[in-house]
Amino acid sequence: TMGAVEALDKHASPALKAKYLKKLVSGQWMGTMNLTEPQAGSDLNALRARAEPAGDGTYRIFGQKIFITYGEHDFTDNIVHLVLARLPDAPAGTRGLSLFLVPKFLVGEDGALGARNDVFCSGLEHKLGIHASPTCTMIYGDGFEGMAPGAIGWLIGEENKGLTCMFTMMNNARLAVGMQGVAVAETATQKALAYANDRRQGKAASYDGNGMAPIVHHPDVQRNLLTMKALTQIARAISYSCAHAIDYARVSVGDEAIHWQERANLLTPLAKAFSTDVGVEVASLGLQVHGGMGYIEETGAAALYRDARIAPIYEGTNGIQxxxxxxxxxxxxxxxxxxxxxxxxxAVADEVRTLNPRGFGRTADALDRALDDLGQATRFLQGLLADGRSDEALAGATSYLRLISLAAGGAYLARGALADQSRVALCRFFAENLLGEAGALKERVIGGAESLAAAGKTLISA
Ligand SMILES: Cc1cc2nc3c(=O)[nH]c(=O)nc-3n(C[C@H](O)[C@H](O)[C@H](O)COP(=O)(O)OP(=O)(O)OC[C@H]3O[C@@H](n4cnc5c(N)ncnc54)[C@H](O)[C@@H]3O)c2cc1C
Known part of the structure; x- marks a missing residue:
């Protein structure tokens, strides 16, 4: 709904805005986003849903969409679908896509709900998690009860510029999905920490109480919990930086606006992909901290793990990010x-080195190394792209995304720790225990493509 609001606000006609925005913003109605079709998931070039001008300023929409979140429900009186479809004679590929507003119930000039529109849910998916979110197959324009077939839709923005409009919605949704990763990671961390302070097993050097020690005293459990905390904080910091850049892009002008828009665009795939990977990783660690009880539904740790798993897939898979x-x-x-x-x-690493504050240990060295690794990997990939060797560059893309996220995250943790002594211990733990992964990721980016291509050939039978 938030994405639909933003897309309408930015691209729709004043008449459409007047009719729909207020009720979407108030939550009286909800929005959906309809891109995916059976043959068109990551590749929207293959999209087939079609739109025909009706001659009265409206359009008739036909086609099938799958996996539509909240495509049908009775939480609200009306559902406002934003649908990508192709006009007759539109150019092939994504340059021929237009965006349409298709309400479940038509809306009169006075804002009152009218006739049912020709858009129906033909099935609900059974999923690994997020069971409270209806995932629907939607049929547009099959005709019902003697009505002329075709779902009535209104164009948003210009013809064949639908993807630009949809990207307003998708960029919003990508950051929002990143925050789902952060939220599930935070919940898993809080739950695991509480459990680790309660559950007692074995002896621990740091525990001098009676009986068995709470498992939080065991170094390996501490390692799991600190990893969870650090990754969650990093994912949150990256997502907030992205949100900050989006806000600054909106209020700035000229070169400054361009700078902040580029920063927002750079950070959006990090916010989406790194945070949602962290959501899964941290939910899995949280389950581990619970031991056998983590695998049992009543603790809720397993539900978090199942719920977290969708986020690296939808809103553009993390590979696509x-x-x-x-x-x-x-x-x-x-x-x-x-x-x-x-x-x-x-500059943050330099500040840590110059100030040399108490408790930071080898943080400055670890940060410098990770940022040097990042610089090298970045120049290497830019060189490949400049030489037109994009396949080789893309072979290292996922490793690069994690590398830049970890290096940035280390700097964000350090910046927080410089301002607040209570954050120093976690910052140092991250720098000295986890940031070393950056070196391995750089090696993968720089030296992994050839062997990947060679071994990849052994997989192909199609
Ligand atoms: C619960 C749920 C809710 C959803 N909600 C919505 C919604 O509200 N609206 C909507 O429009 N869609 C929705 N989707 C669809 C979702 O966005 C797609 O599933 C997703 O974009 C991936 O498309 P696909 O499933 O066709 O996978 P595919 O595109 O078939 O991808 C399969 C695998 O191949 C990889 N891959 C594909 N192409 C490339 C490439 N060029 N290079 C490298 N790797 C590649 C992918 O990363 C992935 O790992 C939802 C899906 C689910 C499961």
Missing amino acids: AIDLVARKLPFGGGDHVHGYIAELK
Whole structure:
């Protein structure tokens, strides 16, 4: 609904805005986003839903959409579907997509609900998790009860510019899905920490009470919990930085607006993919901290794990996010924008080194190494892209996305720790225990493509 509001606000006609925005914003009605079709998931070029002009300013929409979140329900009186479809004679590929508003119930000039529109849910999916979210197959324009077939729709924005409008919605949704990752990770961390302070097993050097020690005293349990805390905080910091850049892009003008928009675009795939990977990783660690009880439904740890698993898939899979980061975002500003970002992160490492505050241990060294690794990997990928060797660059895209996220996360944790002594211990734990992964990721980005391509050939039978 938030995404639909933003897309309408930015691209719809004043008449459509007047009719729909207030009720979407108030939550009286809900919105949906209809891209996916059986043959068109990651690749929207293959999209087939069609729209025909009706001659009265409206359109008739025909086709099938799958996996539509909240496509049908009775929580609200009306559902406002935003649907990508192709007009007759539209150019092939994504340049021929237009965006339409298709309400479940038609809305009169006075705002009152009228006739049922020709859009129906033909099935609900049975899923691994998120059981409270109806995932629907939607049929547009099959005709019902003697009505002329065709769901009545209104164009949003210009013809064949639908993907631009949908991207307003998708960018909003990508950050929001990233926050789902953060939220599930935070919940899993709180739950596991509470359990670890309650459950007693074995002896521990740090426990001098009676009987068995609460498991939180065991170093391996502490390692799990600290990993959960650090990853969650990093994912949150990246997502907030992205939100901050979006806000600054909106209120700035000229070069400054361009700078912040590029920053928002650079950070969006990180906010989406890294945070949702963290959601799964942290939910899994949380389950582990619970031991056998984690596998039993009554603790709720297993439900978090199942719920977390969708987020790396929807809103563009994390593999697609990594491709977007490398192929489209690294070239920003002639390739300079990302290096400006790395320089900002490096300034934090320099501050830690210069101030040399108490309790930071080897944080400055670890940060410097990770940021050097990031700089090298970035230049390497930019070189491949400049040489037209994009397949090789994309082979390292997922590793690169994690590398930049971990390096940025280390700097964000350090910035927080410089401002607040109570955060220093976690920052140092991350720098000295987890940030070393950056080096391995750099090796994968720089040296992994050839063996991946060679071994990849052994998989192909189609
Ligand atoms: C619960 C749920 C809710 C959803 N809600 C909505 C919704 O509200 N609206 C909507 O429109 N859609 C929705 N979706 C659809 C979702 O966005 C798609 O499932 C997702 O984009 C992936 O498309 P696909 O399932 O066709 O996978 P595919 O595109 O078939 O991808 C399969 C695998 O191949 C990889 N892959 C594909 N192409 C490439 C490539 N070029 N390079 C590298 N790797 C590639 C992918 O990363 C993935 O790992 C939902 C899905 C689910 C499961």
